Structures are given as structure tokens and as C-alpha cells.
Amino acid sequence: MNATLAAVVLSLFSAVAYAAAAVAQERLASRTTDSGMLRLLGSGAWWWTVVLNASAALLHVAALKYGTLTLVQPLGALTLVAAVPLGARVAGRRVSPVEWRGTALTLIGLSALLVTASGPAPDDVLSVPQALGVAATTAALIGILSRPGSRPGLRHATASGFASGVASALTQTVTVAVTDRSGPLLSAQVIVVALLVAAFAAGGLLLSQTAYRGGLGAPLAVVTLANPVAAAAIGLFLLGEQLQGGPAGVLLAAMGAGVAAWGVVTLSRSVPEPALPEPLVDAGDEHPVAAVLALEPGSAAYEPSLLPKQPGSGQLTPL
Numbered sequence: 001m002n003a004t005l006a007a008v009v010l011s012l013f014s015a016v017a018y019a020a021a022a023v024a025q026e027r028l029a030s031r032t033t034d035s036g037m038l039r040l041l042g043s044g045a046w047w048w049t050v051v052l053n054a055s056a057a058l059l060h061v062a063a064l065k066y067g068t069l070t071l072v073q074p075l076g077a078l079t080l081v082a083a084v085p086l087g088a089r090v091a092g093r094r095v096s097p098v099e100w101r102g103t104a105l106t107l108i109g110l111s112a113l114l115v116t117a118s119g120p121a122p123d124d125v126l127s128v129p130q131a132l133g134v135a136a137t138t139a140a141l142i143g144i145l146s147r148p149g150s151r152p153g154l155r156h157a158t159a160s161g162f163a164s165g166v167a168s169a170l171t172q173t174v175t176v177a178v179t180d181r182s183g184p185l186l187s188a189q190v191i192v193v194a195l196l197v198a199a200f201a202a203g204g205l206l207l208s209q210t211a212y213r214g215g216l217g218a219p220l221a222v223v224t225l226a227n228p229v230a231a232a233a234i235g236l237f238l239l240g241e242q243l244q245g246g247p248a249g250v251l252l253a254a255m256g257a258g259v260a261a262w263g264v265v266t267l268s269r270s271v272p273e274p275a276l277p278e279p280l281v282d283a284g285d286e287h288p289v290a291a292v293l294a295l296e297p298g299s300a301a302y303e304p305s306l307l308p309k310q311p312g313s314g315q316l317t318p319l
Helices: 003-031 037-041 044-066 069-091 097-117 128-145 152-179 188-214 217-237 246-268
Strands: none
Touching: 003 044, 003 069, 044 069, 044 152, 069 097, 069 152, 069 217, 069 246, 097 246, 128 152, 128 188, 152 188, 152 217, 188 217, 217 246
């Protein structure tokens, strides 16, 4: 198995794990009116979702070892694609035509990106000055986007996507540096960059929860799209990653990115159809919200909001 195929397979499994965790967390949130942290800590089902999220994160890190940022990060959109059938199955409903269209557009766009972003396993890493420069620039952008003003949800979502994308880029540096046996395991570079990873990963999570307060639809799409943009910029300009095919490859990648973005927006704004007359869940679980796709507040009369009831209960974005 070559490096590109390994990265794609690992990214696929990571997306499915993230989607399964989000569906399970959303279902748990819909089943109880008391979702305090102490109650969650005592729930075995909730801990299973934690395991799923942790497994997805580890698979994503492994994918970054074998694939470039321009390849791995856009594949994070597969989380939404995987959530469509999983959410429909748990909610006892059919996948809507709009969801099928969004899924098809996303897959077509990602396929085009797959052709142009394929390449050998990454071997370049960010130096400490480069990592600190990226961190300072990203922190400044986050500060600007987080200032009070109009459309706070979209601005915080953009900031969250940038933070998560930078965290993934820095994670790749840590992964490649640690597995490179030519240097010490815990060098100053690894320690500094690992601390930056923790800071930006946590910041991305908090920013996404803030963005979702006004609804999940548009912010979710923005997070999903801003993440690979930030990571790809670092890969192309600082790590020497290149798109295959020359100018034609760049054009194909741009078209693929546009089609995939259209699909993501379609998925995140789709309104699921009502549940089937004979739901697949117990009678005490009427209308569980299993789909993790976006609904604006008050847009659905037959399902409660998809916004998790507690911060940190439904993160979809990869590192």
C-alpha cells in the first residue's frame, strides 16, 4: 500500500469514527433533559463516544504521517458524508434528495482534489521559528475575527476552522519529527510544536462551540471549509507541497474545491425528512436527533435543535 492510499484509507476511517461519535452524542443529548457534566461522566454510552472521538483523532494523526496536508485535510469533509446515512438510520428516516445531492457533490469535488493532491509521504517539517510565526499569525487572525460585531457565528466559525487547520499542520510536524529516527525523540522542536498543537486544538473546540450558539448550519459549513484552507496554505507555502499536473492540475483542484464546498454547504443546510411511521428506536425515544447536519434555529417542527446541549458534545472537525 503506497503512502497516498494509506492516507486516504485512514482518513476515511477517521471520518466514519467522527461521524458515529457525533451521531451518538446528538442522540444522547436528545434523550435527556438533564445533560449536566456529572450525568455525562456517569454515562457509559457517553464514554463510548469519547472513545470514538479519540480513535478518530488518532486515525487522523496517522493519516497525516502518510499524506500531505493538501490531501488529508479536505477529506475531513467525509465526516458530513458519513453522517448522512448514519444519522438517517438512527433517526428512522430516509435520506432526503437534498442530502443525496450534497453527498454526490462533496464526493465529486473530493475526487478531483484527490487526483491533484496525491503525492509521496511528507518528510518536511516546520522549524521552530516557522511554527511560532504561524502561531502568531493565526492568533492575530483569531483575535480580529473574535472582535464584537455582526455575524459572530460565522466569524467564530472561521476562526475555529483556522485554529483546527493550523493544529493539524503542527500535528504533522510533530508526527514526522517523532518518527524520524535521525534526531532525539523529545527535541525542543517537538515539545514547542506539541504545546502549540494543544493550544490551537483546544481553541478550535471552544470557538466552534461559541459559533454554534446561533445555529449549526452555516457555522458548521464554514468550519469544515476554513480548516483545509488554513492547512493547505501551510502545506503549499511552507512545506513545499505541490499539486500534480501543473496549471491544469491547479485548475482541476480549484474546480474540485468549489464543487466540494457546494456539497458541504448543501449538506450542512439540508432539512431532514420526517421520521418513518415505524421508527427504529424505542417508544421512549421519540424523535431522537441523530443527524448532525445543520438546521437553523426553529427551522424544523418535527425535530429539536441539532445544537448539542453541553459545550464539547458534538465536535465534528478534525484536528
